[in-house]
Amino acid sequence: CHCSDHIFDVITSPQVLPRFCSTQETPKDPPAAPSPYQERPWEYLESEEYRATYGDRPVWHGYRRNHKGSVPPQSPRKACLRRGRRVGNPCPICRDRNLLVDFRNVKLLDQFICPHSGVIFHPIHTGICMKQHKRLSQAIAQAQDHGLLWLQVPFVPVPEEDFSNQHAAVGKTPPAPALREPGQAWYPWYEWQQPPAAEVARMRRLYRGFLKEDYPDTPPSPSGK
């Protein structure tokens, strides 16, 4: 098979064993260089490198989980990169640093959608980890939203309603009387309303012992209004 080196450089870099009693710092692995296709991930799928590695087949073709026994694990791996450490045998997307899940590289997203039924393949079928599957589903939804990816449009029959917009809920209502003259208050009780004289007299009789002699019938208007 024509696998180029960049796929397996992640795993075959020599791991230095930790020396617990040593005073020297153990040399850590150099941080992985970012992919050259960071800004334009769709260009990788047109390149010679990709063609040599994968040919015409989808990126997940031929990937196999390592497991004991004849029955493969029925649930996908949670993540290929846990606490900064890579698992052995990473999933088809995690093992190639140039394959970036982005809503713009439609060709990569297309490889994970069934051409007959239009559903996304189950992660057990393709072998990718749960984290990448979640990112992939979100990218596919975003690409469909932007119109880059095909989407099955359900048939919605023509609405049968009255479009004349004559009903009061959506048509014009005449403004309230208070709004027509700007000086007038909205509700009459926003302004002082003199109660009837009988009521005033009744109140005065009730609270006779407590009211001042010269308590006015109409309160003075507040200054400045």
Add this chain to the structure above:
Amino acid sequence: MAALAARGTAALPARLRPLWALPARRALAAAAGEGKAAQPKPAFTDEAVQTLLYKMTGLDLHKVFRPEKKGLKPPHYKLMTEAQLEEATRKAIEEAKTKLIMPPVLNEREPIDDVLAEDKILEGTETAKYVFTDLSYSIPHRERFIVVREPNGVLRKATWEERDRMIQIFFPKEGRRVIPPTLFKDEKLGTVFQQDRHEDVLNMCIAQFEPDSPDYIRVHHRTYEDIEKHGKYDLLRSTRHFGGMVWYLLSRKKADGLLIDMINRDLLDDATSLITLYHMLHPECQSAKEAKEQKLEGVDLIKVFVKTESQREGYIQLALQAYEEAMATSSAS
């Protein structure tokens, strides 16, 4: 298998006539100027217009019932006699006609900006707007009262956008999202048109927007413009959007491209109905007057139209010539 590619339909059954037809504009005839003819401009919903549009749309059963991408199931076979097959074809044609009912063509709706109350006493009490929606189940959505109380105490009716959002939240409709998909924006529509997905865009538009909303009208006009620019009329043939497209093009006197396309595909009946509809829409143009005087039919009608009204005279003449030659050779052989 001639029945499967049946072109042209019989008289439109009563139940399929558009139920959303607006009341006839009685005032228009009265308000027309004194010197003008008494006939008002034909509307989209008129019987004659609808019959012509349905005839032009055609009925290709293979396209209407094309397979859609769904979950896979094993195929289902039926053994039928000739009579049963005819019965099944007839039922399929009936169902196809319901699928081809045209969506409404309306003017843009008037914005709602009515203030119901102003309560200055509430100013400063709240920091957010409150939207009150009437959730009674059995009232139509257009009669539902939705009002908004602003933080400054004003109680106003909700705008059309707010109304659509609230109704979608409380009474979700299939295929409609609360926030419309990004592909309806002007810059994104171009990508979809490059993939030849005009029909999908229009179907999604019907599902997402109300027929009188500005977004619906804008998306439809953009789609029709793009189709006319690239001549992709066949994408919408045998779909429910063809009638709307023809109406849009004829209102703007852009019938040439469509005419050439019809002649190239040997659809002379459709071409004549297109010209008839053009004359109904623009009765004051010269070809309409000539056709009325001389009572022309068929190819002569097209020739008169080409001489007087069209901008691409040369192309149409060439297409007509090619058609006539093809007819001559086929009749000779």
